[in-house]
Amino acid sequence: MADAQFDSALDLLRRLNPRDTKQNLQAITSIVPDLTEDLLSSVDQPLEIRRCPKTNRDYLLCDYNRDGDSYRSPWSNEFDPPLEDGTVPSERVRKLEVAANEAFDVYRELYYEGGVGSVYFWDLDDGFAGVILLKKGVTPGAKSSGEWDSIHVFEATDRARMSHYKLTSTVILHLANETEALGEMDLSGNMTRQVEVDLPVESDASHVANVGRLVEDMELKMRNLLQEVYFGKAKDVVGELRSLASLSETSKERATQREMIMSMHK
Amino acid sequence: MASTVDIASSFIEGAPPGELADVVADVKTLTSDGPDIIASLAPAFARYNETQLATVKLPGASQEVVVSEFNRLEGNRYFDVESQTSFEVDHVTQEASDAQSYVLESQNADLVKSLLKLLGAHAREHYPNSSYGVYPIENDSAVAILLVANRYSPNNFWNGRFRAVYQVPVADPTTVTGKIQVDVHYYEDGNVALNTNKPISLSVPSVSAESIISRIATAERDYQEDLNRAFVQMAEGAFKGLRRQLPITRQKVEWEKVGGYRLGQDISGGKGR
Numbered sequence: 001m002a003d004a005q006f007d008s009a010l011d012l013l014r015r016l017n018p019r020d021t022k023q024n025l026q027a028i029t030s031i032v033p034d035l036t037e038d039l040l041s042s043v044d045q046p047l048e049i050r051r052c053p054k055t056n057r058d059y060l061l062c063d064y065n066r067d068g069d070s071y072r073s074p075w076s077n078e079f080d081p082p083l084e085d086g087t088v089p090s091e092r093v094r095k096l097e098v099a100a101n102e103a104f105d106v107y108r109e110l111y112y113e114g115g116v117g118s119v120y121f122w123d124l125d126d127g128f129a130g131v132i133l134l135k136k137g138v139t140p141g142a143k144s145s146g147e148w149d150s151i152h153v154f155e156a157t158d159r160a161r162m163s164h165y166k167l168t169s170t171v172i173l174h175l176a177n178e179t180e181a182l183g184e185m186d187l188s189g190n191m192t193r194q195v196e197v198d199l200p201v202e203s204d205a206s207h208v209a210n211v212g213r214l215v216e217d218m219e220l221k222m223r224n225l226l227q228e229v230y231f232g233k234a235k236d237v238v239g240e241l242r243s244l245a246s247l248s249e250t251s252k253e254r255a256t257q258r259e260m261i262m263s264m265h266k
Numbered sequence: 267m268a269s270t271v272d273i274a275s276s277f278i279e280g281a282p283p284g285e286l287a288d289v290v291a292d293v294k295t296l297t298s299d300g301p302d303i304i305a306s307l308a309p310a311f312a313r314y315n316e317t318q319l320a321t322v323k324l325p326g327a328s329q330e331v332v333v334s335e336f337n338r339l340e341g342n343r344y345f346d347v348e349s350q351t352s353f354e355v356d357h358v359t360q361e362a363s364d365a366q367s368y369v370l371e372s373q374n375a376d377l378v379k380s381l382l383k384l385l386g387a388h389a390r391e392h393y394p395n396s397s398y399g400v401y402p403i404e405n406d407s408a409v410a411i412l413l414v415a416n417r418y419s420p421n422n423f424w425n426g427r428f429r430a431v432y433q434v435p436v437a438d439p440t441t442v443t444g445k446i447q448v449d450v451h452y453y454e455d456g457n458v459a460l461n462t463n464k465p466i467s468l469s470v471p472s473v474s475a476e477s478i479i480s481r482i483a484t485a486e487r488d489y490q491e492d493l494n495r496a497f498v499q500m501a502e503g504a505f506k507g508l509r510r511q512l513p514i515t516r517q518k519v520e521w522e523k524v525g526g527y528r529l530g531q532d533i534s535g536g537k538g539r
């Protein structure tokens with residue numbers, strides 16, 4: 001039954017308003033508390049920002065840098081509130097994590113021109129895994145706002161002179177606008193994509209570049225996809241519901257066109 | 267803490283267009299450890315059907331009629347002016363039964379019927395799949411005008427609904443108020459929802475069914491044009507401001523140079539880069 005309930009919970013969260021995912025997730029887990037752990041690790045939610053007390057830099061919170069009620073800052077490698085025995089990456093993987101944070105900081109500046117980013121790595125038996133988080137909000141008008149959250153989770157499995165990368169990426173995009181002419185308009189949601197690839201690894205430095213390129217390509221693809229769905233598909237469906245042109249005239253024009261084509265073929 | 271019935275009710279009422287049955291199935295599975303709660307959700311189903319302007323097929327007929335707070339009689343009975351029928355609605359299954367002849371008794375019956383005829387013509391001109399209704403409300407002191415258009419394409423992972431509700435006070439029929447709501451759901455490899463709510467307030471130049479429907483038709487056209495422009499503005503504004511398609515240099519990131527060099531092996535050769 002637990003598997004069926006987990007599937008139903010995911011299906012429900014895919015149907016109910018994506019703006020309310022957080023509340024709906026809480027509501028589901030209050031009905032079926034056993035699902036809490038599994039749902040928290042499989043349902044992506046907008047990222048929260050916290051300030052690192054040691055470095056005074058902002059970082060992002062997620063299930064992967066959480067230990068109990070504390071979160072690990074990628075800048076200091078320390079937990080807040082402090083933990084005596086919090087889980088931290090091995091020395092080698094922490095080194096990689098530091099390098100990846102520096103690299104993605106440059107990436108964030110280039111593509112987001114602001115926002116907040118954080119990278120967390122952890123050890124696996126046959127490699128390592130990580131999550132790259134990026135968040136940005138804008139308020140172009142008093143009642144117009146936008147928020148972008150990128151969550152890229154990957155596993156890098158060691159092979160001979162190669163590494164197998166599996167990347168799962170989710171972008172949560174919320175847009176809202178309110179004007180006199182328009183009333184309220186809310187366009188919100190999330191999309192997920194996966195990719196798997198084998199790439200050559202000469203040294204640990206290759207990992208940062210490999211993951212960087214994978215995430216960069218994925219975000220470009222997803223940005224195009226979001227653009228298509230949010231501003232193309234949604235608008236098309238509105239056009240399916242209501243036709244700006246008169247339907248009787250449209251069908252008359254079509255009939256005339258058909259007749260013309262028929263007469264040309266005679 | 268909210269009870270299971272409260273939570274399940276909010277899920278029912280939050281079902282996107284055309285996906286009520288899927289949400290119900292999920293709710294049943296999630297609550298399968300306890301007693302069957304579907305019967306206790308009847309009020310939530312009723313609220314969903316009335317606010318979403320659910321459409322039901324009359325027994326033995328092919329046409330669909332609207333369920334709303336404006337054409338409710340007693341209990342779960344509703345009436346339809348065009349077919350002169352009253353009917354019982356099972357809110358959980360969205361099925362109509364026990365159809366009976368219903369003659370509209372209203373001082374404004376003529377206005378209601380003229381509005382209905384013109385609204386029908388307007389609906390056929392612009393909504394490929396719609397249902398509509400006109401009903402006397404508030405002790406015959408006003409008239410409600412409703413239109414709902416649905417398009418469901420679950421095989422392509424999208425569904426949509428357009429709702430318009432207007433009220434015309436009979437004592438002062440030059441002021442029409444109401445709202446237009448559009449809901450679109452797209453859920454292939456994700457979950458994307460468009461929800462809009464546009465309050466409407468119209469001054470009608472002369473007191474006639476023709477001028478009322480004509481102003482409504484114009485308001486709906488203007489709104490669709492405003493909405494189409496808003497899609498473009500969001501794409502060009504907020505969306506572009508969140509993440510660039512390419513860095514300002516038009517070059518992708520040179521990953522070997524932006525952090526990897528700090529990893530041991532490249533430190534000695536750092537100068538050469």
